[in-house]
Amino acid sequence: MIIITNDDGIVAPGIKALVEVARQFGEVMVVAPDSPQSGQGHAITLNHPLKLRKVNMFSGIDAYECSGTPVDCVKLAKSVLLKGKKIDLCVSGINHGANSALNIIYSGTMSAAMEASIEKIDSIGFSLLDYSFDADFEPAKYYVHKIIDSVLKNQLGLCKLLNVNIPACPLDDIKGIKVCRQGDGTWVEEFQEGIDPRGEKYYWLTGKFVSFEKTEELDNDINALKNKYVSIVPSGHDLTYHSEIQNLKFLEII
Amino acid sequence: MIIITNDDGIVAPGIKALVEVARQFGEVMVVAPDSPQSGQGHAITLNHPLKLRKVNMFSGIDAYECSGTPVDCVKLAKSVLLKGKKIDLCVSGINHGANSALNIIYSGTMSAAMEASIEKIDSIGFSLLDYSFDADFEPAKYYVHKIIDSVLKNQLGLCKLLNVNIPACPLDDIKGIKVCRQGDGTWVEEFQEGIDPRGEKYYWLTGKFVSFEKTEELDNDINALKNKYVSIVPSGHDLTYHSEIQNLKFLEII
Numbered sequence: 256m257i258i259i260t261n262d263d264g265i266v267a268p269g270i271k272a273l274v275e276v277a278r279q280f281g282e283v284m285v286v287a288p289d290s291p292q293s294g295q296g297h298a299i300t301l302n303h304p305l306k307l308r309k310v311n312m313f314s315g316i317d318a319y320e321c322s323g324t325p326v327d328c329v330k331l332a333k334s335v336l337l338k339g340k341k342i343d344l345c346v347s348g349i350n351h352g353a354n355s356a357l358n359i360i361y362s363g364t365m366s367a368a369m370e371a372s373i374e375k376i377d378s379i380g381f382s383l384l385d386y387s388f389d390a391d392f393e394p395a396k397y398y399v400h401k402i403i404d405s406v407l408k409n410q411l412g413l414c415k416l417l418n419v420n421i422p423a424c425p426l427d428d429i430k431g432i433k434v435c436r437q438g439d440g441t442w443v444e445e446f447q448e449g450i451d452p453r454g455e456k457y458y459w460l461t462g463k464f465v466s467f468e469k470t471e472e473l474d475n476d477i478n479a480l481k482n483k484y485v486s487i488v489p490s491g492h493d494l495t496y497h498s499e500i501q502n503l504k505f506l507e508i509i
Numbered sequence: 510m511i512i513i514t515n516d517d518g519i520v521a522p523g524i525k526a527l528v529e530v531a532r533q534f535g536e537v538m539v540v541a542p543d544s545p546q547s548g549q550g551h552a553i554t555l556n557h558p559l560k561l562r563k564v565n566m567f568s569g570i571d572a573y574e575c576s577g578t579p580v581d582c583v584k585l586a587k588s589v590l591l592k593g594k595k596i597d598l599c600v601s602g603i604n605h606g607a608n609s610a611l612n613i614i615y616s617g618t619m620s621a622a623m624e625a626s627i628e629k630i631d632s633i634g635f636s637l638l639d640y641s642f643d644a645d646f647e648p649a650k651y652y653v654h655k656i657i658d659s660v661l662k663n664q665l666g667l668c669k670l671l672n673v674n675i676p677a678c679p680l681d682d683i684k685g686i687k688v689c690r691q692g693d694g695t696w697v698e699e700f701q702e703g704i705d706p707r708g709e710k711y712y713w714l715t716g717k718f719v720s721f722e723k724t725e726e727l728d729n730d731i732n733a734l735k736n737k738y739v740s741i742v743p744s745g746h747d748l749t750y751h752s753e754i755q756n757l758k759f760l761e762i763i
Contacts (some may be wrong), residue, residue, distance in 0.1 A: 296551030296580075297614045304703070304711035326550075327714070334698045335712060357627065359748050360551045360620075373611065373695055405763040414753035417760075432761045436749040441627055444588045449558070457558035458589060460581070489757050491750040494613055495690040496743040499668035503743050506671075507686045509659040 257283045258332045258345040258371065262292040262325045262363025265312060269349035272392035273381060274313050276399045277346055280407055285318035286332040288325060288363075293352075295363035297370070298324045307331060325367035333374060344407060345371030348381035349395055351388065355420045355476040355486060356438040356464070365418055365490075372416035373492055377406055380416075384480060385423035394426040398485050402432075414489040420476060422483045433484040438477030440466040511537045512586045512599040512625065516546040516579045516617025519566065523603035526646035527635065528567050530653045531600055534661055539572035540586040542579060542617075547606075549617035551624070552578045561585060579621035587628060598661060599625030602635035603649055605642065609674045609730040609740060610692040610718070619672055619744075626670035627746055631660055634670075638734060639677035648680040652739050656686075668743040674730060676737045687738040692731030694720040 257277050261270040265287035277283050289308070306322040319336065321328045329345065350364040359365045368380035379402060383395045398421055411417070418437075422429055444462035451457050466477045473479050476486035511531050515524040519541035531537050543562070560576040573590065575582045583599065601622040608616040622634035633656060637649045652675055665671070672691070676683055698716035705711050720731045727733050730740035 291556060294553040294555040296549075296553070296620065298550045298552040298578075299548040299615055299714060301548040301714060302545060304705070304713040305700075306709060306711055324552075330698055330714065331700065331712060335700050335702075357746065360623070360746055361553055366550065366614075369614070401763045402760065405760055409759065412753065412756060414750040414757065416750070417757075418748075432763070434754055434757045434760050436751060436754060437747055444584055446559075446585065446589055448589075451558070455560060457560060458585060459558040460553060460555060460584065487757070487760055488748075489750040489753040490748045492611065492614055492748070493691055494672075494742075494744045494746070494748075496668040496670070496745040497690060499666065499743040500688055500690065502666055503668065503671075503688045503741070505663065506656065506659055506688050506741055509655045509686070 256337060256340055256342050257281060258342055259283055259285045260287045260325055260328045260347050260367045262288065262295060263351050264288050264291045265320045267351060269351050269392060272396055273346055273349050273399065274316065276396050277403060278316065280403055283316055284332065284336065285313060285316060286321055286328045286336065288328060289320035289322055292325050292363040294361050295324045296361050297326055297366040299326050300324060305331065325363035326370045329367050329370040342376050345376050345378040346403065349392055350382035351390055352382065352386040353384045353420055354380060354382040354418060355480055356440045359418055359437065359490065369416055369492055375415060377411045378416050379406060380418055382420045383423055384420060394429060395421045397426055414491060416490040418488040418490050420480055420486045422480055424483060428483055429485060430483050432487060433473050433479035434487045435479055436475050437488050438466060438468055438475035440464055440477060510591060510594055510596050511535060512596055513537055513539045514541045514579055514582045514601050514621045516542065516549060517605050518542050518545045519574045521605060523605050523646060526650055527600055527603050527653065528570065530650050531657060532570065534657055537570055538586065538590065539567060539570060540575055540582045540590065542582060543574035543576055546579050546617045548615050549578045550615050551580055551620040553580050554578060579617035580624045583621050583624040596630050599630050599632040600657065603646055603653065604636035605644055606636065606640040607638045607674055608634060608636040608672060609734055610694045613672055613691065613744065623670055623746055629669060631665045632670050633660060634672055636674045637677055638674060648683060649675045651680055668745060670744040672742040672744050674734055674740045676734055678737060682737055683739060684737050686741060687727050687733035688741045689733055690729050691742050692720060692722055692729035694718055694731060
């Protein structure tokens with residue numbers, strides 16, 4: 256059984272592309288948000304109840320839209336819809352836009368995949384570097400197929416989560432795949448300020464991603480993507496800064 | 510300048526306790542959500558604008574309530590309210606309830622602190638292991654004071670983010686501080702099912718945290734807290750599973 260979800264919402268073309276590929280590998284179930292959830296990170300819904308509605312959107316496939324976040328979708332799929340059933344894989348996406356580098360922590364797409372990986376389910380988040388609704392997912396589908404095939408055959412081992420980003424270009428221009436680390440960079444933010452119809456000031460988030468990578472080495476996803484490689488970052492949920500534990504031991508004797 | 514935020518909302522007693530301590534170290538500014546945002550993780554608001562409203566809640570202190578998530582609060586503080594000003598520290602909390610172990614990724618409190626740490630600002634998230642609104646924050650304040658004092662004096666170095674959890678017990682029962690790694694465990698979830706007033710089925714998330722730690726060693730926050738130590742986990746935002754990059758290189762030649 257393969258669970259499919261995303262953060263752009265169940266009507267996004269990206270999840271349709273992912274369903275088309277994933278269904279070739281066996282039984283699938285779609286549980287995805289009923290509205291766009293970009294930037295929802297690892298949000299879960301605690302303060303109010305969730306709704307699930309069966310939808311007939313992908314011919315011959317069990318599909319549900321959920322009123323919650325991408326992580327809620329995975330929790331409901333596992334604990335309610337597929338309770339006790341073996342889940343072989345969770346795939347999330349194909350996201351409309353990059354989730355490379357730091358974006359993994361803001362991304363609902365990657366957080367949904369991470370949620371499944373926490374449950375020791377092999378999980379892959381796929382993103383295409385094209386934010387438009389009518390992006391061309393055909394080149395991406397070629398790599399999504401290859402990667403799902405290999406993960407199902409080989410299984411992931413200790414690391415249960417892959418962050419896959421795919422350059423937005425014709426298939427022939429993609430140079431291959433790089434398994435690499437999360438690139439270093441940040442968002443330089445601005446808020447567009449304005450006045451709403453009631454005369455109140457508002458702030459609307461906008462920004463530009465800036466890479467901190469100093470070399471052109473392909474050991475990180477920022478550079479791999481810039482050079483037209485598909486990037487795969489093996490990822491986890493241990494946020495400990497292990498190498499600094501010793502250096503901060505002085506805090507034990509304050 | 511110290512930024513103060515939280516995820517329980519600006520009226521929560523926990524942030525009041527944190528303000529009382531932090532103001533002893535110099536100028537502070539409070540920017541906190543106008544509603545409870547527990548479990549919001551690293552969510553940001555992309556699809557609609559945000560509001561900021563100045564509130565006179567903490568005598569003599571600039572304070573703003575924000576319509577967005579905890580991470581939005583930090584972004585607005587940095588990019589709008591304190592644009593170009595040096596920020597010495599960001600403190601988040603004191604959270605009503607634990608943010609140890611895996612909880613760091615669901616926590617709005619910790620995600621707000623993480624957002625500041627991404628901007629290379631020394632940041633600390635504080636949590637008390639008591640979910641109740643009228644929790645006793647006095648013992649916690651003693652340790653919050655000690656830790657802020659030491660971080661301002663020594664600065665944090667490479668790691669810019671501390672996840673601090675404080676046992677819920679009288680001050681004399683707390684044994685000290687452990688600087689340690691994120692403990693291993695997960696939430697075992699259930700959804701309470703019910704029927705809403707319109708006859709539709711709903712699902713409401715509930716669950717129980719289960720530790721996977723096999724020994725009683727105090728090298729992780731789960732065990733440190735169980736043994737009545739304050740836990741400090743140096744944390745980051747690099748999610749790469751570095752040790753598995755080599756093992757997954759086979760994905761480059763599929």
